[in-house]
Amino acid sequence: MLDSCHGQNLLEIARESLQANIGAGNSKLINLMVINAVGIVERELASREQLTHCSENIAKASGNLSNSELCSSIRAGQFDGDRHLYEALHESTMLNARIFKPPSTK
Amino acid sequence: MNYPASNARLEDWLKHMLSAGSVSIRETASLTGGAIQENVLLDCLVDGVEMSLVLRKDAEATIAESRSREEEFALVRAAFDQGVTVPRPLGFCKDETVFGGPFAVFEKVEGIGLGPKVVKDLSLGGDRVKLARELGRQMARIHSIDYAALNLDFLGSPKPSAAHFEVATIRQSLDQLGVNRPALEWGLRWLERNLPQTNELVLAHRDFRTGNFMVDNDGLTAILDWEFAAISDPMSDIGWFCAECWRFSRPDLEAGGIGSRAYFYQGYQEVSGREIQPDAVTFWEIFAHIRWASIALQQGMRHLSGKQRSLELALTGRIADQLEFSILCATAPTKSLYRREVSHA
Incomplete structure (x- = not known):
């Protein structure tokens, strides 16, 4: 099950929001949100190879468990203190965080 | 939001609630803020005198943790009676025919609440050292509410510990x-292995953070958004307020992007007399990131569900x-x- 808005879904709601606000006087907030959404999708597309690499690393570190199996196993304590899984998750979450919001260049 | 075609029923209800001879609603407008609830500004004439009220009702889709408007109203009233700076609670209406769903009405409070703006715009909030201290005092007042003595049976009690x-x-x-989010599961498991060794319980706001209070040019004007309030560990509110995710553009100002922890803690301790437990606060700061992630996913699901x-x-x-990532x-x-070295000065 999809648990957050990725590429296509995000673009779809961004387009709907723009359409609904055509001609609206106060559309600055909508425009900023659309710019944000498009930027996320742009970075998501540019990072496809890295995202695949991260998924492979998590699969390797977890012994090829499915995502739901991995969650259950972590919850059951089977990966307590596991450096390999930690590093794979750390790398993956860092990439996703940068897709959501790139580090400031200021 | 769908407003009733006519305000007549709402005007009647307000007239009764305010014990007024006449109430006329001159204008209604949706207010920004309140991602989970809908806030409607009611500009009224009450017995010929201008009065601005805020009506708060459920959004079309809400999230699991959110309290009912009736419970939230009772909590704000308890806080108001305790001297917490909240909008004056005026009345609650269960009758869905009056405004399309249960709602509560409060006096309108002036001020700005938007978190990033409050953090960035130093013309707001008055002296920031005083504001950080005052926020600590306010939190302590909330934690001193004798919830057991009030008729707040819906609160329950967290077991075996908060x-x-x-x-x-x-x-x-x-x-x-x-x-299925392995990173969140990792964080939750880490928390489970590092549970604080305390179990003091208070009435906690549970969303006391920058973005949920309002300030004007001089200082604090209101603590808002009581929909998550519950019995919990007092350190949980402190951790939520100080968590990095609520500091916006000033991660260096550990008390909600407003000031240093020291000033916030001073204000809190001055009123509560309670010692801050740094390890427990750190636990609750990590928890804050996980809880906010869970709420964010629920918000996203409100959209994804259609x-x-x-x-x-x-x-x-x-x-x-x-x-x-955090x-x-x-x-x-x-x-x-x-074993962690944590700076709480």
Whole structure:
């Protein structure tokens, strides 16, 4: 099950929001949100190879468990203190965080 | 939002509630803020005198943790009676025919609440040292509410401890959402292995953070958004307020992007007399990131489910990605809460 808005879904709601606000006087907030959404999708597309690499690393570190199996196993304590899984998750979450919001260049 | 075609029933209800001879609603407008509830400004003439009220009702889709408007109203009233700076609670209406659903009405309070603006715009909030102290005092007043003596039976009590209960509740929320997020599970498991060794319980606001209070040019004007209030560990509110995810553009100002922890803690201790427990606060700060990620995913799901299509909700769901990275950074296998050097000065 999809648990957050990725590429296509995000673009779809961004387009709907723009359409609904055509001609609206106060559309600055909508425009900023659309710019944000498009930027996320742009970075998501540019990072496809890295995202695949991260998924492979998590699969390797977890012994090829499915995502739901991995969650259950972590919850059951089977990966307590596991450096390999930690590093794979750390790398993956860092990439996703940068897709959501790139580090400031200021 | 769908407003009733006529305000006549609402005017009648307000007239009765305010014990007024006449009430005329001159204008209604949706207020910004309140991602989970809808806030409507009512500009009224009450017995010929101008009065601005805020009506608060459920949004079209809400999230599991959110209290009913009736419960929230009772909590704000308890806080008001305790001297907490909240909008004066005026009345609650169960009758759905009056305004399309249960709602509560409060006096309007002037001020700005938007978190990033409050943090960035130093012309707001008055002296920031005083504001940080005052926020500490306000939190302490909330924690001093004698909830057992009030008729707030809906609050319940977290068992076996607040921390254990909160971790279990987040897991339950993630399960109900049907999401599988290994990074959140990692963080929750880390918390489970580092539960604080305390179990003092107070009435906690549970969303006391920058963005949920209003300030004018001189200082604090209101503590808002009581929909998550519950019995919990007093350190949980402190951790939520100080968590990095609520500091906006000033991560260096550890008390909500407003000031240093020291001033906030001073204000809190001055009123509560309670010692701050740094390890417990750190636990609750990590928990704050996980809970906010869980809420963000629920917000995203309100959009994905089709119940409330919204770009804002869709983007909120994606905040979980950023929060997960912070959680992983704080929960490395080499880190144990009770060996960490944490700066709480």
